[in-house]
Each structure stands twice: as structure tokens, then as C-alpha cells.
Amino acid sequence: MRKLVSIQKVLDIKSIEGADAIEVAKVLGWSVVVKKNEFKVGDMVVYAEIDSVFPDKPEFEFLRPRKFRIKTMKLRGQVSQGICFPLDILPDGEYVEDQEVTDILEVVKFEPPIPKELQGLVKGTFPEFLVKTDETRVQVLQRQLTESKGDVYVVTEKLDGTSTTFYLHNDEFGVCSRNLDLLETEGNLYWKMARKYDIEEKLRKLGRNIALQGETIGEGIQSNKYKLQGHEFHVFNIFDIDKHGYVNPEEFNAIVKELGLNAVPVLDDVFIMHDKIDELVEYAKGFSVLNNKTKREGVVIKLRDHETGEGHSFKSINPEFLLKYGDD
Numbered sequence: 001m002r003k004l005v006s007i008q009k010v011l012d013i014k015s016i017e018g019a020d021a022i023e024v025a026k027v028l029g030w031s032v033v034v035k036k037n038e039f040k041v042g043d044m045v046v047y048a049e050i051d052s053v054f055p056d057k058p059e060f061e062f063l064r065p066r067k068f069r070i071k072t073m074k075l076r077g078q079v080s081q082g083i084c085f086p087l088d089i090l091p092d093g094e095y096v097e098d099q100e101v102t103d104i105l106e107v108v109k110f111e112p113p114i115p116k117e118l119q120g121l122v123k124g125t126f127p128e129f130l131v132k133t134d135e136t137r138v139q140v141l142q143r144q145l146t147e148s149k150g151d152v153y154v155v156t157e158k159l160d161g162t163s164t165t166f167y168l169h170n171d172e173f174g175v176c177s178r179n180l181d182l183l184e185t186e187g188n189l190y191w192k193m194a195r196k197y198d199i200e201e202k203l204r205k206l207g208r209n210i211a212l213q214g215e216t217i218g219e220g221i222q223s224n225k226y227k228l229q230g231h232e233f234h235v236f237n238i239f240d241i242d243k244h245g246y247v248n249p250e251e252f253n254a255i256v257k258e259l260g261l262n263a264v265p266v267l268d269d270v271f272i273m274h275d276k277i278d279e280l281v282e283y284a285k286g287f288s289v290l291n292n293k294t295k296r297e298g299v300v301i302k303l304r305d306h307e308t309g310e311g312h313s314f315k316s317i318n319p320e321f322l323l324k325y326g327d328d
């Protein structure tokens with residue numbers, strides 16, 4: 001679903017006031033600063049989204065000072081998100097518009113590090129009966145937005161922490177970080193959250209194959225932007241393992257209430273979709289419900305009525321947050 005690096009068309013090129021050597025290209029819904037005259041409108045390029053981490057190879061040497069990572073930047077007053085390369089950085093072959101080339105270029109997604117002492121030990125890979133949490137960026141969704149115009153969505157605040165999944169599957173209780181199933185150890189942050197909220201006991205009471213997915217925030221995580229003491233877990237998805245799909249908002253609310261947990265803050269319960277990407281980015285601006293002095297990371301916008309959730313939600317990141325804190 002989410003393509004970090006793909007073949008895209010340059011939709012527009014504009015000059016930047018006061019800049020001779022650079023200009024700004026429009027690719028998908030992104031503005032990307034490029035070298036002047038390197039590309040023209042209609043050219044196919046290799047476009048890499050922010051969060052891309054390039055391999056340590058000679059052709060990407062110029063990215064070394066940035067640890068090979070693509071971040072939001074501001075150049076001559078122009079916000080730039082992502083990077084464009086000519087197609088010839090790819091191995092010879094046939095390429096088509098929108099084709100994903102992340103793996104061909106050995107690019108991986110940046111994952112913000114969690115402090116060692118909170119990490120713990122690995123039990124295994126992420127269970128295949130669950131779905132990893134992820135959100136596509138609104139900037140690449142023009143076509144889908146146009147198709148969804150008028151549909152009802154729910155908007156929640158995107159919290160900047162670490163993805164946490166608790167599951168009960170055929171009587172086995174487990175705890176996962178974004179990519180891994182974790183062993184129970186004393187210091188492990190994710191298991192601490194499970195114990196703090198008595199998740200195992202609560203899921204066993206529900207007595208069904210189910211997973212709670214949410215964000216753990218607080219001390220030591222992503223600079224604790226909300227200035228919390230200790231840690232908090234906020235649910236954003238509930239996954240029905242037997243149906244292999246997310247429960248709908250009514251069931252979500254009922255379960256969260258029954259288990260006495262916190263959900264991520266709801267900003268709008270009835271958001272009528274429109275297809276203006278710029279406005280959806282603007283909409284992401286604002287302050288956190290959890291701390292009104294902290295800029296919010298953004299919003300996650302999710303289709304209200306869906307049976308099997310995947311591909312029905314996306315994120316819009318607050319550009320002011322990206323510039324203030326960087327992309328992590």
C-alpha cells in the first residue's frame with residue numbers, strides 16, 4: 001500500500017524567489033526542491049518520500065551527513081519533502097509510473113529508535129495473524145480522495161510515540177512493538193504497559209481472539225513531547241483476529257470503555273471527505289489535546305464504516321511539527 005520510493009511524474013515546476021540554483025517540483029502532492037533545469041514537467045523521476053533511508057553506497061554518498069535519511073527541509077524559505085532522482089539511478093529495465101522501487105534501491109523506512117533499556121528481548125517476528133500498524137501519507141492519495149468524496153471519516157490526533165500491540169490468540173497473550181513480538185522482561189516498555197493497564201486479564205475476560213493496537217507515549221520516547229510523567233498507552237485500532245479485520249467505531253468505543261482504556265483523542269467524529277490535499281495538510285496543524293503547548297504531530301483520518309480496515313485510513317502530518325522536530 002505505502003510506497004516509500006516509486007516512479008512518478010513531475011507535475012509542475014516553479015521557481016523559488018531569490019534562488020538561482022534550485023527550483024521546486026511538484027510530485028504527487030509533494031513539493032520537492034530540485035536543481036534548476038535538472039527536470040522538466042512531464043519527466044518521470046524516482047521519487048523517495050521522507051522517512052526513506054538509503055543504503056550506504058557510493059552513489060548516495062552525498063546523503064552521508066544526513067545519515068542517508070530523507071527529511072523535511074526548508075531551502076530558501078521553500079519547504080521540501082522527499083527527493084527526486086533521474087531514472088538512471090535504477091538498474092536497466094522497464095519501469096512504469098507508480099511502480100514501487102523501494103526494494104530495488106535497498107531503501108528502508110526510518111524507525112525512530114527506542115532507548116535500549118526500554119527495548120527488551122525479542123520473542124519472534126510480528127505475528128502473521130495480525131496486521132502491522134502503518135499509515136499512508138495523504139500527499140500520495142489524490143485519486144483515492146476523489147473517489148471517497150462525501151464519505152464519512154473519523155479524525156483522531158496522531159500521537160508521536162511507539163506503536164504497541166497486545167493480542168490474545170488461541171489463549172496466548174502477547175505483546176509487540178511495531179515490528180516484533182517481545183518476550184516478557186522486567187524493563188521492557190511494552191510489557192510494562194501491558195501490566196500497567198492489566199491488559200492480559202482484560203483480554204482474557206473478553207474471551208475472544210483480539211488485538212489492541214495503540215501508541216505508547218511518555219518518558220524516553222520521541223523526546224516526550226507531551227511532557228508526561230511515566231508512560232501512557234492510547235488505543236487506535238482494535239483488530240478482530242478471527243475476522244482478520246478491524247472492528248467498527250461503535251464496537252471500538254464499546255470495547256475501549258469496557259476495558260477502561262484511553263483511546264487516541266478524537267478530533268472529529270463526522271468528517272466529510274473532500275479531495276483537496278493542501279487543505280488536509282492545513283487541517284493537520286494545531287496543538288495536541290494532551291498538551292496544548294505542544295504542536296500536534298498530525299491527524300489520522302479513517303473511514304467510519306469499514307468491515308476490514310486496511311487501506312481505509314491515512315495520515316496528514318503537521319508541516320510545522322516536521323520543521324520543528326524533524327521527521328521523527
Ligand code: AMP
Pocket residue numbers: 133134135156157158159160161162163164214215236264300315
Ligand atoms: P508513522 O508514525 O509516521 O510511522 O505513522 C504511522 C504510525 O502512527 C502508526 O504505525 C501508529 O503507530 C502511529 N499512530 C499514532 N497515532 C495514531 C492514530 N491516532 N491513529 C493511527 N495510528 C497512529
Ligand code: MN
Pocket residue numbers: 159160161
Ligand atoms: Mn510515529
